[in-house]
Amino acid sequence: MGDFITVSRQEIVDNKWERVLNFFRQRSLWMLYYCTGCGAVELPPTMTSRFDMERFGIGPMATPRQADILLITGYVSAKTLKRIVRSYEQMPDPKYVVGFGSCPVNGGIYWDSYATINYLDKYIPVDLSLTGCMPRPQAVLDGLLTLIQMIDKGEAVGHKKYQLNYEWYKKNQREVLERTAPVLDTGGLK
């Protein structure tokens, strides 16, 4: 990891005002789904009558500007990484990233593919990973409740990690994004 700076939990928790705000933040989480991989089909049962995510104050939101959680489902291909980073950077602080499924954790069954990335945590800070292929709605709800507890304790500090280690993340992102540059000659067209 080299000169990777970690945020100590103490400096977050000791701030009394942040603690009060975290009380409200954990009870109202708006989620942006980034479902270009697989697994989006697990979310409707989580949202609707059977498992009812809204009773914890978690609901879907349409744009990155309004969302607190960026949920990334399934494998992340090198091309979608660019869009994920853009969406993530458009979100206002505090923001949390949830990786959904095995692929954002370690590549899953696509670990040797030329087109996907293996560790999402190298490119944007992932606060919580839901493992499984696919995680069932029970697992999704369990993970979200864990995220709620983490926010309560002040442990979900991914956005601060991103600020402190911006160069490190950018370097990793550039290494992938250079691979996605167009290969064919465009003949002068842009």
Add this chain to the structure above:
Amino acid sequence: MMYALNFVLWALAAMAIGLLFMGISRKLTARLQRRYGPPFWQSFIDVIKAFSRKSISHNFIMDLCALMGLAGLLAAAMYVPMGGILPFPSDSPLILILYFMPIGYLGMAVSVSASGNPLASIGIGRALTLMLGYEIPFAIVVMSFISNYGTTNILSIMQAQAGGIENWHIIKMPFGFLASLLALEAMTGKKPFDVMIAPAEIASGPMVELSGKFLGLAFLQYSVAVFVETGLLTALFLGGGATVWEFVLKQFIVYMVLTLFSEIYARYRVEQAVRFLWIYAGGLAVIQLALNMYMK
């Protein structure tokens, strides 16, 4: 000095009532879908959380007009008599409320247009087109009140309904009531007429670029709008109320009826919505106006 305190208290009460209604309507929606649903204070949590986040402003106009949107609706709320009580002595003129409310909507329109997002512009275009749809039937209903009483003061209209349910305008002017209920459904942006929000279509339209505190302001603005609009219907058709509690209870019933309607209809396209409002709400309103002028 006393009045200034009254203004602040009144504004806070309007926001709190609106947010409470929104929270309860979310709970009602959840129960209709056989879900447990969020707690009824969820809207308060949402607003506080929205204000606790960082927000991205694009330019000065966006900041200014977001505040102007809230201020316009709060100014309208100052003239809504909650059970005969007003923050300062006035006759609560209906025309003034109808002038202040569009200031609120236009403030939000300018604010989100200044953000430069094309989806926001589409949403605003739809919202203003829809406004054309519901303002005209509502204005005709107001005209039928003028033809009856020769005044637009809400307090005297409320007094005319005193003395029991048979004097309420919901009994005396049923067509006008239906027309204003349809107009109110569109004013509050409930389901058949939620074309300007349409999250799956234009990414929540006007709110697309609002982050953090701007979204909190939009929520507060909507809550005040709910207070003003349900308050207007209560005062005009449901006899107002002798006490604050009675008035708020009637407002609550009106909002819940709007929520129930919202749950059983799908979304109209904008031109369908305007046509529906002009033909049906407008037709009912014109019938009521004709009846009032004939019976007079």
